[in-house]
Amino acid sequence: MIELENVSYSYGGGELLRDVSLQLQPGSFHFLTGPSGAGKTTLLKLCYGALLATSGRIAAFGEDIARLDRDQMALLRRRIGVVHQDCRFLDHMTLAENVALPLMVSGRADESHGADLAELLTWVGLGSRMDALPPELSGGERQRAALARAVILSPDVVLADEPTGNVDWEMSQRLMQLLIELNRMGKTVVIATHDLSLIRAAKSHVQARVLRISQRRLHLAGADL
Amino acid sequence: MIGQDIRTLLRRDTRADRVVPPTGFTAHLTLFVSGAMAFLAVFALALSLAAGRLADRWASELAGAATLRINAPVEQRAAQTQAALEVLKQTPGVASARALSAEEQAALLAPWFGPDLPLDTLPVPQLIEIIEGEPGLDTMGLRLRLAAEVPGAVLDDHSRWREPLVDAAHSLRRLGWISILLIGGATAAMITLAANASLAANAQIIEVLRQVGARDRFIAGAFVRRFTWRAFFGAVVGTILGLTGVLLLPEASDAGGFLTGLGFQGADWVLPAVIPVLGAAVAFAATWSAARRKLKELS
Known part of the structure; x- marks a missing residue:
């Protein structure tokens, strides 16, 4: 589905990732961990084409990402839902409009999406906040809204970058539960997090592969997790 | 597309x-x-x-017209005007030609000298209005002929200021x-x-x-x-x-x-x-x- 072969990435003269190889199989669940600044976000960005590898090859759904033009890249991103740590929204649009944004940009906003949207927002626990503006939302609400937006097009892959970074333990468990549910629906899920307790808690509910970035390289994490 | x-x-x-x-x-x-x-x-x-x-x-308005001015002493003016009209009548490309009346000439000068201008007392040249027709006026040829037959005639085809x-x-x-x-x-x-x-x-x-x-x-x-x-x-x-x-x-x-x-x-x-x-x-x-x-x- 997404495959990285000997990928290295450098920026500003410094190498951030070296010789990384990774295969994300359909329906798999991955945790990506490592200390802050290790390159977790960079690796996720490489997976959905926000960054291009300095060397090596990244293929998504059989296509070499480096060869895609901007239009093809846009189509690729409709198949990969991304939850950002900072949950970027359009502040002048309501929560419902923000969540429906992928439908709008892909020309599917007319497909009687109203009911589906309400159902999705209810699933993430935001059914009553549809008309709220993003600045009115709490950290947990923003994270759940970002998750709803990431999955509204029913993507094959969901990449979540520190999705529980700004929320309390209870909310982080709720978010994890949503991501595990997505995985059970057949989605490939990758979660970048430095929170090892979250990984330990999740591992009892899902068959997950834990990968650690250290010294600019990607390793399979040990049994200590 | x-x-x-x-x-x-x-x-x-x-x-x-x-x-x-x-x-x-x-x-x-x-x-x-x-x-x-x-x-x-x-x-x-x-x-x-x-x-x-x-x-x-x-x-368009000025291209189809020309003016002939007879600058002759008062006693010769009528004769030269008549001679010029004769020449014009025989000239190809002249649709019509007529001498302006004293009233018309006075009206032309009225903006500068007022309506009561005594035209007979002034050495005002006689004007002849020429309307061009087909095949067009040969101004050079007409000037040469007028120079020979009407010495006081000056042809103005308006091109100088038009x-x-x-x-x-x-x-x-x-x-x-x-x-x-x-x-x-x-x-x-x-x-x-x-x-x-x-x-x-x-x-x-x-x-x-x-x-x-x-x-x-x-x-x-x-x-x-x-x-x-x-x-x-x-x-x-x-x-x-x-x-x-x-x-x-x-x-x-x-x-x-x-x-x-x-x-x-x-x-x-x-x-x-x-x-x-x-x-x-x-x-x-x-x-x-x-x-x-x-x-x-x-x-």
Whole structure:
């Protein structure tokens, strides 16, 4: 589905990732961990084409990402839902409009999406906040809204970058539960997090592969997790 | 295909258009610039059309006529006038020729000397009006013949002062069109600046749209529609104000000369309706080009 072969990435003269190889199989669940600044976000960005590898090859759904033009890249991103740590929204649009944004940009906003949207927002626990503006939302609400937006097009892959970074333990468990549910629906899920307790808690509910970035390289994490 | 693309881009899509925040100084700038430029374009168009009419009128009215002046002593004037008329009657290309009456000559001089001018006491030459016909007047040949047969005759075919006037009117017309082109260029430049500012100010929004799978076409379309419609509405207001200004100008009259004829006549009144459309087209092209460039930069 997404495959990285000997990928290295450098920026500003410094190498951030070296010789990384990774295969994300359909329906798999991955945790990506490592200390802050290790390159977790960079690796996720490489997976959905926000960054291009300095060397090596990244293929998504059989296509070499480096060869895609901007239009093809846009189509690729409709198949990969991304939850950002900072949950970027359009502040002048309501929560419902923000969540429906992928439908709008892909020309599917007319497909009687109203009911589906309400159902999705209810699933993430935001059914009553549809008309709220993003600045009115709490950290947990923003994270759940970002998750709803990431999955509204029913993507094959969901990449979540520190999705529980700004929320309390209870909310982080709720978010994890949503991501595990997505995985059970057949989605490939990758979660970048430095929170090892979250990984330990999740591992009892899902068959997950834990990968650690250290010294600019990607390793399979040990049994200590 | 391109026409369909343009229609798709311009079709109002209130939901898609909402991705660009509705306010900001670029909105006011676009409205003001397109309005002001349309206002100026109306006057440039009026100037150009009026100058064109003037050039045509001067060229056609004066080209078909000539004047023969008999500068002879009073006792010979009638005989030379008669001789000149005889010559003219036999000259090919002269449709008609007639000596102006004393009253007509007095009327011509009235603006300078008043209505009670005693023409007989002054050495005023006799004027003969010549109307040209087919196959056209050979002025050189006529001058030679008149020199031989009517020594006091001086032929004025008006070309000496008609040509500079017609040239001046043509130059004015050209200036009018150049002004319209400059106005279009300035509008394009200002709207490009405004679009660039808007795109830069909304870089984060563009990033979010890209992350959720928006194509450049969708993003550019939202900006293009916004700027095109704003420019159109601004230009409509500017054109209406410009036309009101033209309507308030004095009516064309002979007494007022060229300046009072600075306006639209007949079907010309339809032409200003094209200004908002052209303004919108300029805004469309400027914003589309700016958006494509900026989106490439941001990728």
